[in-house]
Amino acid sequence: MAAQKQEKSVIWDWLTTVDHKKLGIMYLIAGTLFFVKAGVMALFMRIQLMYPEMNFLSGQTFNEFITMHGTIMLFLAATPLLFAFMNYVIPLQIGARDVAFPFVNALGFWIFFAGGLLLSLSWFFGGGPDAGWTAYVPLSSRDYAGVGLDFYVLGLQVSGIGTLISAINFLVTIINMRAPGMTMMRLPLFVWTSFISSTLILFAFTPLAAGLALLMLDRIFGAQFFIPSMGGNTVLWQHIFWIFGHPEVYILVLPAFGIISEVIPAFSRKRLFGYTAMVFATMIIAFLGFMVWAHHMFTVGMGPVANSIFAIATMTIAVPTGIKIFNWLFTMWGGKITFNTAMLFASSFVPTFVLGGVTGVMLAMAPVDYLYHDTYFVVAHFHYIIVGGIVLALFAGLFYWYPKMFGHMLNETLGKLFFWIFYIGFHLTFFVQHLLGLMGMPRRVYTYLGDQGLDTFNFISTIGTFFMSAGVILLVINVIYSAFKGERVTVADPWDARTLEWAVPTPVPEYNFAQTPQVRSLDPLFYEKIHGDGTMKPAEPIQPIHMPNGSILPLIISIGLFFAGLGFIMMNMDNPIINPWIVAIGGLVITFGSMFVRSVKEDHGYYVPVEQVKADLKKGGN
Ligand code: HEM
Numbered sequence: 001m002a003a004q005k006q007e008k009s010v011i012w013d014w015l016t017t018v019d020h021k022k023l024g025i026m027y028l029i030a031g032t033l034f035f036v037k038a039g040v041m042a043l044f045m046r047i048q049l050m051y052p053e054m055n056f057l058s059g060q061t062f063n064e065f066i067t068m069h070g071t072i073m074l075f076l077a078a079t080p081l082l083f084a085f086m087n088y089v090i091p092l093q094i095g096a097r098d099v100a101f102p103f104v105n106a107l108g109f110w111i112f113f114a115g116g117l118l119l120s121l122s123w124f125f126g127g128g129p130d131a132g133w134t135a136y137v138p139l140s141s142r143d144y145a146g147v148g149l150d151f152y153v154l155g156l157q158v159s160g161i162g163t164l165i166s167a168i169n170f171l172v173t174i175i176n177m178r179a180p181g182m183t184m185m186r187l188p189l190f191v192w193t194s195f196i197s198s199t200l201i202l203f204a205f206t207p208l209a210a211g212l213a214l215l216m217l218d219r220i221f222g223a224q225f226f227i228p229s230m231g232g233n234t235v236l237w238q239h240i241f242w243i244f245g246h247p248e249v250y251i252l253v254l255p256a257f258g259i260i261s262e263v264i265p266a267f268s269r270k271r272l273f274g275y276t277a278m279v280f281a282t283m284i285i286a287f288l289g290f291m292v293w294a295h296h297m298f299t300v301g302m303g304p305v306a307n308s309i310f311a312i313a314t315m316t317i318a319v320p321t322g323i324k325i326f327n328w329l330f331t332m333w334g335g336k337i338t339f340n341t342a343m344l345f346a347s348s349f350v351p352t353f354v355l356g357g358v359t360g361v362m363l364a365m366a367p368v369d370y371l372y373h374d375t376y377f378v379v380a381h382f383h384y385i386i387v388g389g390i391v392l393a394l395f396a397g398l399f400y401w402y403p404k405m406f407g408h409m410l411n412e413t414l415g416k417l418f419f420w421i422f423y424i425g426f427h428l429t430f431f432v433q434h435l436l437g438l439m440g441m442p443r444r445v446y447t448y449l450g451d452q453g454l455d456t457f458n459f460i461s462t463i464g465t466f467f468m469s470a471g472v473i474l475l476v477i478n479v480i481y482s483a484f485k486g487e488r489v490t491v492a493d494p495w496d497a498r499t500l501e502w503a504v505p506t507p508v509p510e511y512n513f514a515q516t517p518q519v520r521s522l523d524p525l526f527y528e529k530i531h532g533d534g535t536m537k538p539a540e541p542i543q544p545i546h547m548p549n550g551s552i553l554p555l556i557i558s559i560g561l562f563f564a565g566l567g568f569i570m571m572n573m574d575n576p577i578i579n580p581w582i583v584a585i586g587g588l589v590i591t592f593g594s595m596f597v598r599s600v601k602e603d604h605g606y607y608v609p610v611e612q613v614k615a616d617l618k619k620g621g622n
């Protein structure tokens with residue numbers, strides 16, 4: 001039997017942890033920091049657009065902010081925040097002790113974080129990338145974009161590897177680590193949607209990696225895949241980018257659907273209506289998500305046949321999405337609804353998401369898209385999906401899972417106030433942008449002339465952003481206030497909920513389940529409340545629990561990749577202080593060297609002894 005667990009200092013413990021719960025919290029913190037950073041940029045952009053011909057940001061800074069805001073929000077805020085919940089909740093919901101590969105899980109986090117830092121370094125070396133989050137060539141070619149764009153290419157390349165390996169880990173975990181009786185058709189909807197979202201990452205982040213590699217070859221090594229004057233093709237980039245970019249939206253929104261499908265039943269006191277239909281609707285949405293990428297390219301000149309096919313394929317997505325919407329409504333129908341903060345966010349998600357969907361169908365009509373394309377109508381549309389969908393779901397999930405994650409409640413009064421200010425601010429900001437778009441205001445412009453009919457709505461839109469910012473500040477106050485004064489949670493199941501994460505004690509022991517639970521139904525905990533004695537039946541005797549040791553290697557591997565990326569970027573800098581090749585190769589040596597160490601060093605983990613498990617059980621009990 002391997003050694004006992006060693007004592008470590010707090011910082012070292014977090015730097016080396018492979019525990020899915022700690023990694024979940026680390027994703028939550030990192031994602032929040034990036035969310036605030038990108039949010040401040042949004043606020044600055046809106047201040048610049050508050051009045052006509054403002055001089056708050058220069059045109060160049062505005063372009064950099066637009067690019068970084070979009071890129072950070074999608075890759076470094078929304079994705080990791082969803083990963084935070086996936087990491088924390090999936091193993092608990094399927095009755096597992098951790099994810100399939102805890103070491104890889106830590107590696108995924110640190111690589112994502114290293115890539116994010118690399119991207120952010122651009123501010124200190126000649127300015128951020130400025131070609132939009134889509135990095136369309138030729139805007140992103142060496143002729144038009146400076147070294148900031150190399151930070152975009154390599155920052156995303158590195159952080160993308162982290163996202164990819166985490167997604168693979170989730171797939172293996174959900175396939176292999178389910179407790180006895182937890183069949184695929186008993187998976188909670190959040191697990192299902194995370195599973196399908198991870199599949200999408202697998203198939204979407206690979207073309208992205210390929211595209212970024214080609215763009216890097218163009219920019220750094222003088223290749224010409226995308227440069228027309230050299231025989232390359234700019235539209236090729238658009239295809240590669242959108243075959244990733246469109247599914248990316250579903251990568252984010254499917255787990256958001258999952259959160260909504262957990263919160264609405266819990267606070268309607270009813271089971272989810274149409275579980276099977278929900279699962280298959282998710283699959284169909286994911287499949288169609290790959291078939292419609294070219295609806296972003298109606299105006300590129302693909303011709304009427306291609307445009308029609310992509311238009312119709314896009315509109316088809318409304319059908320499975322409609323199924324979901326009605327199932328949520330039917331779940332609430334006749335339920336005993338508690339409108340706490342989590343439920344306010346979850347239920348308000350439904351109408352805002354529908355509004356975003358309706359404008360999506362409008363945009364899918366190829367001929368009319370010539371009118372909307374690159375106007376504020378598009379900006380309004382996708383922010384209704386992203387903020388009115390994904391962000392509202394994230395807030396719902398935060399309030400719902402917070403007591404399990406941190407052992408105390410968030411304050412409800414502050415929470416409800418936050419909800420109303422944020423929700424009103426959201427509509428103020430983005431609703432009028434539909435009208436601005438219809439009046440012809442182009443997107444991605446840093447200013448506009450006065451007296452064109454655009455003044456009032458732009459002003460309203462910016463006021464809305466102040467409301468949303470005030471809301472987020474209230475949330476921060478809530479987190480701090482609740483840490484000191486919040487109601488402590490020691491019971492396992494403060495919401496009287498339905499799924500397995502509420503069957504483990506709070507705080508959750510490192511090994512999650514003292515005994516793996518026997519699952520007898522969908523909504524297993526709820527089933528035991530009705531048909532059993534309210535606790536899960538164990539599927540195994542109490543025995544020593546095998547746990548993995550922490551490791552500093554994931555952090556070191558990521559530091560290596562960070563420097564490898566930086567080295568390639570330096571190749572486009574005017575006067576690099578060190579030879580870029582040294583940095584690039586040095587970084588790769590660190591990465592592969594530590595991978596080698598990992599391969600040859602034997603580490604059998606340790607066992608939590610039976611006496612310890614029994615003691616925990618007596619103390620924590622559920
Ligand atoms: C919550 C408050 C938010 C505000 C006030 C806001 C504001 C803005 C503004 C002013 C633009 C530039 C529009 C243009 O000129 O075309 C923009 C673009 C964008 N935003 Fe947001 N945004 C917010 C949240 C988000 C979130 C949460 C995400 C994603 C998770 C997001 C993703 C994007 C993307 C992808 C773009 C396009 C960037 C580009 O054109 O390259 N935004 N946003």
Ligand SMILES: [Cu+2]
Pocket residue numbers: 245246249292293295296
């Ligand atoms: Cu799309």
